[in-house]
Amino acid sequence: MSPGLHVVRAGALTTVQDEGRTGWAHLGVPRAGALDAPARRLANRLVGNAPDAAVLETTHTGCAVRLSGARSVTAVVGGAGCRVTLDGRPVAWGVPVRVPDGAVLEAGPAVHGLRAYLAFGGGLVPEPVLGSRSADLLSGLGPPVLRDGDVLPLGPARPCPAHGAVPWPGAPAELVLPLHPGPRDTWFTPAALRTLTTAAYRVSERSNRIGLRTEGPALRRSRDGELPSEGIVLGAVQVPPDGRPLVFLNDHPTTGGYPVVGVVAEAALAAAAQAVPGTPVRFVVARP
Amino acid sequence: MSAVRVLPAGPRALLVELQSGEEAEAFHAELLRRRADGGLRGVREIVPGARTVLLDGVEDRTLADRLPCWEIPPLHRGAGEAVEIPVVYDGPDLAEVARVWGVAAAEVPRIHAGTEFRVAFCGFAPGFGYLTGLPGHLRVPRRATPRTRVPAGALALAGPYTGVYPRPSPGGWQIIGRMPEVAALWDPAREPAALLGPGARVRFVAAGAGG
Structure with a gap:
């Protein structure tokens, strides 16, 4: 029997994620991939995987999986801070743990942050689609959202080097997003641009893998009319008709017709992935 | 310039x-x-x-x-074969499109199938191409009330564009027909995955209503 993970508790929204699929945006294919990319890379490193191996990304409530068909496998839970147990007994968060065959590894509900990452030696190896094993929730490409009872195949593990304690970034108390103005900042009034970079926003409950939505003052446009559809980059801050800026995350649509006032550099988006609803958000002007 | x-x-x-x-x-x-x-x-x-x-x-x-x-050479049209897509012109908005165009309903399929389209860009969903080619006076507005569910394969118009819905979704475009072989639009296991990538030339061919 080939090694795999049996999903005991899928949690609110758990998906398989790797680096995502780039090079297909011109066909309308979103990038997908783990929202907290540094957490995904670190988790993989700790279990001896290549940084682009596929891991599990949980949302808020964690998940639990049972190992089957392998003598044992090295695993780690990182990203969002949470209680971690192995067959019900506490084990350290953020530190590799040996999971024996038949044992259940559980990431509990997130205490700090939003999305925990579970990496397993050998990585998850569901069938890739367009070169990636990432689930894309906008278009439905890649492996489906986990459900209880699912079985996910694991790849062959590599020797796992020993690691000392490693630093994991914490979830942001305040999400500071450096904003590069454009391409459509001229569609907004000067007052709106001042508001964007000075006002207090909060992470909305309606945020998801497609975008981090905000609550706060609406931004007024300086011109009416429709913007003909144009390409959108990861981190684009789009302003829909309700005026509340929305930061596009990995499952964002590839083209869109609402003006993009600015772009948050990719490096700042890992913190956005861990910002729970209600977290204060500040947009600051990035130095070019 | x-x-x-x-x-x-x-x-x-x-x-x-x-x-x-x-x-x-x-x-x-x-x-x-x-x-x-x-x-x-x-x-x-x-x-x-x-x-x-x-x-x-x-x-x-x-x-x-x-x-x-950059010196940009003019677009070289007519290179390569146009993709032919068999469709059935029996959509619920045929009469409305005919009214906007100022023609009889039976003329809509003739005009549409007589046009060579080009995929200007993609988006909305994998495999969804925004096709241009209809002259400016044949633009149609979106429906005032979008449909909550447009079936996969719906052949629809909005503004200057024609498109075929690759999968069911809500939508506000005017539906003039359907593509029976909709699975051919998008297959990630095929190379190329999209039948209608940017730049592709496209012709719609009226097929019998039995399709």
Whole structure:
């Protein structure tokens, strides 16, 4: 029997994620991939995987999986801070743990942050689609959202080097997003641009893998009319008709017709992935 | 020489804005040629829009200044075979489109199937192409009330565009027919995955109502 993970508790929204699929945006294919990319890379490193191996990304409530068909496998839970147990007994968060065959590894509900990452030696190896094993929730490409009872195949593990304690970034108390103005900042009034970079926003409950939505003052446009559809980059801050800026995350649509006032550099988006609803958000002007 | 505006889209991307869809298509074709010749270091996405082309992954900081100086050869139409898509013109909005066009309902399929389309850009869903080709006076508005569910394969019009819904979704476009073999639009296991990639030429062929 080939090694795999049996999903005991899928949690609110758990998906398989790797680096995502780039090079297909011109066909309308979103990038997908783990929202907290540094957490995904670190988790993989700790279990001896290549940084682009596929891991599990949980949302808020964690998940639990049972190992089957392998003598044992090295695993780690990182990203969002949470209680971690192995067959019900506490084990350290953020530190590799040996999971024996038949044992259940559980990431509990997130205490700090939003999305925990579970990496397993050998990585998850569901069938890739367009070169990636990432689930894309906008278009439905890649492996489906986990459900209880699912079985996910694991790849062959590599020797796992020993690691000392490693630093994991914490979830942001305040999400500071450096904003590069454009391409459509001229569609907004000067007052709106001042508001964007000075006002207090909060992470909305309606945020998801497609975008981090905000609550706060609406931004007024300086011109009416429709913007003909144009390409959108990861981190684009789009302003829909309700005026509340929305930061596009990995499952964002590839083209869109609402003006993009600015772009948050990719490096700042890992913190956005861990910002729970209600977290204060500040947009600051990035130095070019 | 028409104006090319280069707008920043974050630290690693440029949005090139042209004066028209035609110019955007020609500029896109030139970008693909240059990338195929080994240019455009680092660029991982070239995404055409209605009047723009997005370049993502730009490493060369001088590119923004150089782009407006490029000589862009006119778009070479007529190269290669047009993709033929059999459709049945029996959509619920045929009468409304005929009214907007000022023709009899039976004329809509004849005009539409007599037009050569081109995929201007993709988006909305994998495999969904925004097709241009209808003359400006045949633009139709979106429906005042979008449908909560448009079936996969629906052949629809909105503004200057024609498109085929690759899967069921809500939608506000005017439906004039359907593509029975909708699975051919998008198959990620096939190379190429999309039947209608940017730049592809397309003709719709009226098939019998039994399809």
